[in-house]
Amino acid sequence: MSEIKTILKDYKLRQTDCREEILQVFMSKPHALAHADVEGQLTEQFDRVTVYRTLKTFLDKGIIHKVLDDEGGVKYAICKANCHTEDHKHHHDHVHFKCTTCGLTTCLDHVTIPSIILPEGYLRVETNLLVQGVCKSCS
Ligand SMILES: [Zn+2]
Ligand SMILES: [Zn+2]
Ligand SMILES: [Zn+2]
Numbered sequence: 737m738s739e740i741k742t743i744l745k746d747y748k749l750r751q752t753d754c755r756e757e758i759l760q761v762f763m764s765k766p767h768a769l770a771h772a773d774v775e776g777q778l779t780e781q782f783d784r785v786t787v788y789r790t791l792k793t794f795l796d797k798g799i800i801h802k803v804l805d806d807e808g809g810v811k812y813a814i815c816k817a818n819c820h821t822e823d824h825k826h827h828h829d830h831v832h833f834k835c836t837t838c839g840l841t842t843c844l845d846h847v848t849i850p851s852i853i854l855p856e857g858y859l860r861v862e863t864n865l866l867v868q869g870v871c872k873s874c875s
Pocket of ligand 2: 836873
């Protein structure tokens, strides 16, 4: 059984061509992908709604996570094992890095977002931190 099929099985997801292909795309790219990037990588043509639903399913299951990019764009990146803390609570308190030269956004999985103290009356749901600069391959 391929790695892709094993992952889908582990997450108790039915195998569909669309799910397999999208997962393959995420696993082969080391950087975050926007909806359009994912669509552009698919060999077979799946309609927008199917791609959207698949991304939503992967998000809900914790296979991928959202990456808030600049220009208000949302991208997605594959979750690494350290997305899951010991109590199996899913969190993404790692920094994202956007390279201004190649334009790619990557997960800095081992760089934790420092804790931020909010004023009274504010409740944190999640924190996103995007660092912009020049990445390792471009510097
Ligand atoms: Zn995750
Ligand atoms: Zn770069
Ligand atoms: Zn990330």
